[in-house]
Every structure is written in structure tokens, then in C-alpha cells.
Amino acid sequence: MKIEGKQRIWLDYQKEIADDHFFYVRSCVRQNFFPGSEKTFLRILQSELSKDIYENPSHTTCSGIGYHTDIVPFATSMTMVARQFALMTEAGYENFTTSCITSFGLYSEVLETWHHFPETEEKTREFLHKATGREFKKPNNVSHASDIIFRFRKEIADKGKYRLVNQRTGQPLKVVEHIGCHYSKMFPSKGVGGAEYPYVLVGMIEDWGGEVIDYPERRHCCGFGFRQYLVQANRGFSISCSKKKFDSMEPYKPDMILTNCPGCPMFLDRWQYAISEMEGKTYGENGHGIPVLTYEELAGLVLGYNPWDLGLQVHQVPIEPLLDKIGIPYDPEMKFRGADGQDLGKPDPPSVLKFYTEKV
Amino acid sequence: MSKSAIIIGGGAAGMETASQLARLGIEVDLIEKQSRLGGHLNSWDRLFPNRRDSKEVFEYLEQDMNDGISLHLNAEIETILKAGDRFTLSLRDGKELHSDALVIATGYEVFDARKKEEYGYGIYDNVITSVELEEFFRNNKQKNLFEGIKSKRVGIVHCVGSRDEKAGNLYCSKLCCVTGVKQAIEIKELMPDAEIFCFYMDLRMFDRHFEEMYYEAQEKWGIQFIRGRLSEASENPDHTLLLKLEDTLTGLPLKMKVDLLILLVGFIPSPETRRLAAMLGLKEGDDRFLCPADEHTITNSTTIPGVFLAGTVKGPASIASTITDARSTALQVATYLK
Numbered sequence: 001m002k003i004e005g006k007q008r009i010w011l012d013y014q015k016e017i018a019d020d021h022f023f024y025v026r027s028c029v030r031q032n033f034f035p036g037s038e039k040t041f042l043r044i045l046q047s048e049l050s051k052d053i054y055e056n057p058s059h060t061t062c063s064g065i066g067y068h069t070d071i072v073p074f075a076t077s078m079t080m081v082a083r084q085f086a087l088m089t090e091a092g093y094e095n096f097t098t099s100c101i102t103s104f105g106l107y108s109e110v111l112e113t114w115h116h117f118p119e120t121e122e123k124t125r126e127f128l129h130k131a132t133g134r135e136f137k138k139p140n141n142v143s144h145a146s147d148i149i150f151r152f153r154k155e156i157a158d159k160g161k162y163r164l165v166n167q168r169t170g171q172p173l174k175v176v177e178h179i180g181c182h183y184s185k186m187f188p189s190k191g192v193g194g195a196e197y198p199y200v201l202v203g204m205i206e207d208w209g210g211e212v213i214d215y216p217e218r219r220h221c222c223g224f225g226f227r228q229y230l231v232q233a234n235r236g237f238s239i240s241c242s243k244k245k246f247d248s249m250e251p252y253k254p255d256m257i258l259t260n261c262p263g264c265p266m267f268l269d270r271w272q273y274a275i276s277e278m279e280g281k282t283y284g285e286n287g288h289g290i291p292v293l294t295y296e297e298l299a300g301l302v303l304g305y306n307p308w309d310l311g312l313q314v315h316q317v318p319i320e321p322l323l324d325k326i327g328i329p330y331d332p333e334m335k336f337r338g339a340d341g342q343d344l345g346k347p348d349p350p351s352v353l354k355f356y357t358e359k360v
Numbered sequence: 361m362s363k364s365a366i367i368i369g370g371g372a373a374g375m376e377t378a379s380q381l382a383r384l385g386i387e388v389d390l391i392e393k394q395s396r397l398g399g400h401l402n403s404w405d406r407l408f409p410n411r412r413d414s415k416e417v418f419e420y421l422e423q424d425m426n427d428g429i430s431l432h433l434n435a436e437i438e439t440i441l442k443a444g445d446r447f448t449l450s451l452r453d454g455k456e457l458h459s460d461a462l463v464i465a466t467g468y469e470v471f472d473a474r475k476k477e478e479y480g481y482g483i484y485d486n487v488i489t490s491v492e493l494e495e496f497f498r499n500n501k502q503k504n505l506f507e508g509i510k511s512k513r514v515g516i517v518h519c520v521g522s523r524d525e526k527a528g529n530l531y532c533s534k535l536c537c538v539t540g541v542k543q544a545i546e547i548k549e550l551m552p553d554a555e556i557f558c559f560y561m562d563l564r565m566f567d568r569h570f571e572e573m574y575y576e577a578q579e580k581w582g583i584q585f586i587r588g589r590l591s592e593a594s595e596n597p598d599h600t601l602l603l604k605l606e607d608t609l610t611g612l613p614l615k616m617k618v619d620l621l622i623l624l625v626g627f628i629p630s631p632e633t634r635r636l637a638a639m640l641g642l643k644e645g646d647d648r649f650l651c652p653a654d655e656h657t658i659t660n661s662t663t664i665p666g667v668f669l670a671g672t673v674k675g676p677a678s679i680a681s682t683i684t685d686a687r688s689t690a691l692q693v694a695t696y697l698k
Contacts, residue, residue, distance in 0.1 A: 001485065002483050005481075005482035006483055009474075009483075196477040196478050216594040216595065216596050216602040217594070217602075218594065252597065
């Protein structure tokens with residue numbers, strides 16, 4: 001593998017990422033899957049970086065999941081996207097920031113459609129006005145939340161308390177990165193680093209001290225692929241996709257997986273449990289799984305946030321082996337307690353995947 | 361006073377045009393930006409379909425590079441001016457050349473395989489182009505290429521940068537198919553136990569003996585031809601390559617491992633061809649190759665009196681076709697100067 005070849009491609013795919021004053025739209029599913037991620041993103045931007053970021057509580061789904069499963073027609077999706085832009089316009093913002101890569105893909109697709117077929121934009125304006133009486137301006141900048149963390153990755157590293165380095169060996173942690181299909185596969189120029197060798201997560205990993213693993217099935221879908229999962233009869237495809245990736249990355253002995261999309265960490269995390277129950281197979285060290293993190297969670301760990309404030313206790317694959325490697329302290333007794341100390345109850349341990357009980 | 365012509369480009373087209381014009385008594389200045397003549401001929405080892413040594417063709421072209429031809433190597437053109445029927449060319453070294461006719465024979469370049477990012481050229485260790493394979497053969501270093509390869513599985517990808525809307529090249533480069541068949545046979549001769557897979561869209565064996573080579577590749581050498589365009593290549597931990605594609609004859613996805621991947625890179629107009637076209641106001645086609653005055657009947661002249669085209673500035677062509685075209689151009693120039 002020649003890193004200079006990748007670096008040349010990365011130079012070809014630089015994108016403009018706004019510096020401040022963000023209008024933030026959340027993901028439909030992340031708050032259930034990994035509830036600390038979006039909160040951590042806001043905390044980092046506001047408390048660490050002193051940025052202005054605003055979210056309007058009346059924003060809705062972008063309709064991306066419905067669109068990609070052929071439930072919501074494109075004209076409807078465009079109108080819903082237009083409504084989000086109207087909320088941004090009314091709030092006086094011009095930089096649109098999405099938490100979800102499917103949303104990011106859909107916003108990019110809608111804006112491209114309007115660019116190439118201006119009559120669709122006019123029609124959408126008409127639909128929105130008839131339905132809500134709203135008007136909108138198109139954003140000056142559309143960035144995914146990971147683009148913004150990428151942009152400020154060096155500042156995060158400078159403020160950070162921890163590096164992605166194994167404390168016992170002194171070696172960089174080996175990190176698998178997975179950007180998700182809707183980030184740049186549809187519009188390579190919209191993603192940092194393009195579609196084939198994306199750099200958005202790689203840049204974070206490198207600047208935070210880790211080493212990126214490039215494995216043969218790196219580009220493969222995580223297994224979410226809406227029709228693979230939302231249609232119950234297709235779920236075998238979903239877990240097969242994830243398994244294909246785990247089998248491919250296993251020889252490299254990754255310390256963790258870093259993800260970009262709301263769905264990818266869900267499936268790469270939960271399916272490790274399902275595979276262990278179905279086949280008795282685990283992919284981490286000594287019967288553990290490979291911890292899966294969102295980029296906000298990882299940024300939070302680097303900055304020294306309490307792992308349980310980041311919501312890492314809701315991960316199916318226990319996160320503690322990774323915390324031990326980095327040298328991040330944590331209180332095991334607080335793992336399943338709420339913010340007010342209330343006992344939330346412990347889940348039953350899985351039958352195969354090692355449930356973390358003591359430090360290794 | 362004898363008439364004169366300047367020929368820009370010292371590859372097969374330029375060399376043959378020059379020698380034919382010199383034979384007809386026309387004074388010729390032949391301009392080549394490299395330090396030696398031959399152009400892409402210097403990159404090939406053996407030529408299809410009979411696999412003769414390319415050096416023999418070069419020697420044939422070179423033997424007439426003497427009387428009546430002034431050779432300018434390492435020469436770069438700064439400006440071209442036309443006043444009346446006369447052309448004045450200024451070279452970067454300050455030299456000025458004058459002529460009554462101008463022949464553009466600046467040829468082509470091969471497609472930059474790095475643009476097909478998903479194939480990993482320039483990133484994965486064992487992905488090379490068909491041009492690089494020729495260099496290995498030409499320098500007798502092919503053993504280095506296959507050293508350490510145990511299973512010897514080789515994939516050859518057709519149409520890299522050709523017939524590819526995403527790459528911006530809708531045209532067929534014509535000669536990649538036969539080059540792939542030739543190279544597959546050559547690898548098989550070198551490593552009889554190798555498994556060779558050619559991934560193609562169509563096999564365009566248009567010229568004499570091409571189809572016979574294709575049959576030979578299958579019947580004698582057992583080379584496997586799989587109809588399907590490569591979707592992506594990835595690198596395995598042992599530096600072998602994981603390929604993904606669809607076999608479009610069976611309609612099934614295919615995933616396989618190879619030790620070496622060869623990309624058959626197509627033709628694109630050379631930057632010098634495009635620069636001269638802009639300088640002279642010559643018309644480019646939508647494929648960016650230069651347009652002759654008429655595609656059927658006046659294929660060697662342009663719409664500018666005294667400016668002529670020879671060889672692959674007009675599109676992909678074999679060496680045999682290029683030499684034939686150069687002779688035709690020479691005849692057109694001589695008729696014009698008469």
C-alpha cells in the first residue's frame with residue numbers, strides 16, 4: 001500500500017467546511033441508538049470550540065429513510081428538505097449541518113437536482129408555500145457533522161487529554177474507519193477525501209494518534225442498507241454484510257471501529273453480539289468484540305469526557321478494553337446508573353461475547 | 361526554390377511523413393520534444409498480431425531519417441505564426457523555423473489509470489498498467505514482476521479509461537483488446553502454470569489476425585475471458601488483490617483473488633496536441649481528438665490551408681494504420697505544395 005497515492009487523491013477532494021454559525025439538524029435514529037453522540041457534538045462545539053450552533057425543535061425528519069425505501073416520493077422529500085431550509089432561513093443562518101449521513105446525502109441530492117433542473121426547485125417552492133406559507137434560501141454551506149469535527153480535529157487534539165495510543169505498548173491503536181454509503185458514494189466531491197479513499201475519519205484518527213487500517217472489505221456496506229434491514233425477510237443480508245466486514249478486518253487485529261453514520265455503528269456493534277450468539281464467533285481479543293464508536297464519542301474520549309456521559313454503556317460490545325488501552329479511567333459501578341445516580345439495572349450478559357467485568 | 365514542411369512530433373506518424381516528404385524532394389524540419397525519435401514505439405516490446413520486436417519497426421522508420429530532414433530534438437514550440445502561405449515557428453531555445461506546410465503529428469498519451477480510483481493504481485502494490493508491463497518485457501525484467509508470486513493468478517482489465525462516461529471518454533481505444541490478448545499470451549508463455557483472467561465488455565478484434573489471436577489465447581493457452589467490468593479492487597494483507605465484478609453472461613456477482621492486476625489503459629489526445637490545436641485554432645471533436653477537414657474524404661488536411669494531420673492526433677490507431685496514414689498525409693502535403 002502506497003500512502004502517497006492516497007494522499008494525492010485526498011488533495012483532489014477538499015471541500016469547503018463552514019467555520020462557525022451552524023444550523024444543526026438531528027438524525028431520526030441516533031438519539032435512540034447512541035444517545036450521547038449528538039449531545040457530545042453540541043458540547044464540543046459550544047464548550048470547547050466556542051462556536052455558535054443552533055437547532056430548531058420543530059425540525060422534522062428529512063424523509064431520507066422513507067425516500068430510500070420507496071415510501072416517500074422525491075417531490076415530497078424535496079418539500080420536506082425545503083422546510084428545513086426555511087427554518088434555517090428564518091433563524092438567520094446560512095450554514096446547514098446534519099447529524100446523519102443519509103440526510104447529508106439527501107440534502108446534497110436535492111441541491112444537485114435543483115441545480116440541474118431549476119424547474120424542480122420552483123415547483124418545490126410552490127409546494128412549500130402552499131403547505132406552510134414558508135419561503136427559504138438555499139444554504140451557503142452544507143456540512144456533515146463529521147466534516148466539522150474533521151475541520152477542528154487539530155484543536156481537539158491540542159485540547160485533548162488522551163491519545164489513541166496503547167499505554168502498555170506505546171504503539172498507535174489500530175483503527176478501522178467506516179464512513180457509510182451516503183456520505184460520499186453518491187457525490188464524491190461532497191465528502192472529504194472522496195468516495196474511494198475517504199479522509200474525513202482518517203484525518204481524525206491520524207491527528208489523534210491512531211493508525212488507520214485499510215482492509216479488503218473497507219468499502220462494503222455495514223449491513224444497514226435500508227431494504228436489507230427494514231424488510232424483515234432480508235435481514236440475513238444485513239448480518240451477512242457485517243460478517244463479511246468483520247471477517248475481512250479480523251486479521252489486522254483492530255482495536256476499534258470508528259463510524260460516521262447513524263446506522264453503521266448500530267449494525268457493526270449489535271451484529272457482533274448476534275454473530276457470537278449464532279456462531280460462537282467473536283472478533284476482538286480474548287473473546288471480546290471490537291468496540292465501535294461514533295466520531296463524537298471518540299472526540300469526547302480524546303477530550304477526557306466521562307465515558308458514561310458519552311453514552312458508551314449502551315454499546316452492545318463492551319467498551320472497557322479500549323478505555324484500558326488508552327488509559328482512560330472509569331467507574332464500573334457507575335456504568336449502569338443514570339445521571340442522578342439512579343440504578344438503571346444491568347443487562348443479562350451474553351452467552352458468548354465477553355461481558356466486561358475486570359481490567360485486562 | 362524547393363518547398364518545405366515542418367512536422368511536429370517524432371513518433372511513427374511524424375517519422376514516416378518526414379521520410380516520405382524528403383523522398384519527394386521537400387525540405388523537412390522534424391521537431392521532437394523528447395531526446396530521441398520513436399514516441400510510443402519506444403515503450404512497446406513486441407507488436408500484435410505477430411509479436412515482432414518493435415525495435416524492427418523503429419529501425420525501419422529510422423533508416424530514412426537523414427537526407428533532406430533537419431532533426432530538432434528536445435525542441436519545444438513557443439509560437440506558430442502564419443503570414444500568407446508561410447509558417448514561422450519559434451522554439452524555446454530561440455531558434456526560428458520557416459515552412460510552406462505544417463504537419464501535426466503529436467499523437468496521444470495513455471489514460472492516467474489513477475483516475476479510476478477504485479482500481480487502486482498508484483496505491484496498491486500489485487496494480488500496473490499495460491504500458492508498464494511492456495516496459496518490464498522490453499527491459500527483460502519481467503522475472504522481477506512475477507518473483508515471489510506462487511499461485512500466479514493475473515487479472516487483465518479491459519477498457520480502462522475508454523468507453524467510460526465517468527472517465528469522460530465515451531470512445532473505444534480500439535487497440536486495448538488485442539493488447540490484452542497479446543499480453544495474456546506472453547505471460548502464459550513465461551509462466552505456463554499461471555491463471556489469466558481477462559475482464560472485458562466486448563472484444564473488438566477488428567483487424568487482420570486479431571480474431572485468430574483471441575482463439576489462440578483460449579484454445580492453446582486456456583486464458584479465461586469474463587464479460588464484466590471490474591467494480592473495485594482492494595488489497596489483501598498479503599498484497600494480493602481482491603476483485604469484485606459482475607459476470608454479465610451468468611448475471612452473477614464475482615469475487616476473486618489475483619496476484620497481479622494489469623490495467624489496459626486507453627488513448628487520450630496528448631496535451632501537446634491540444635495545446636497546438638488551441639494555438640492554431642484547429643477544431644477538436646467531442647472526444648478531444650483533432651478533426652480533419654472531412655471525416656470521410658479529406659482525412660489528412662484541416663480547414664486551415666497548409667496545416668495537415670497525421671496519425672493518432674485524430675484518434676486511436678495501430679502502428680500499421682499510423683504509418684499508412686502518414687504516407688497519405690505526405691501525399692496530401694506534396695500535392696498542396698506542388
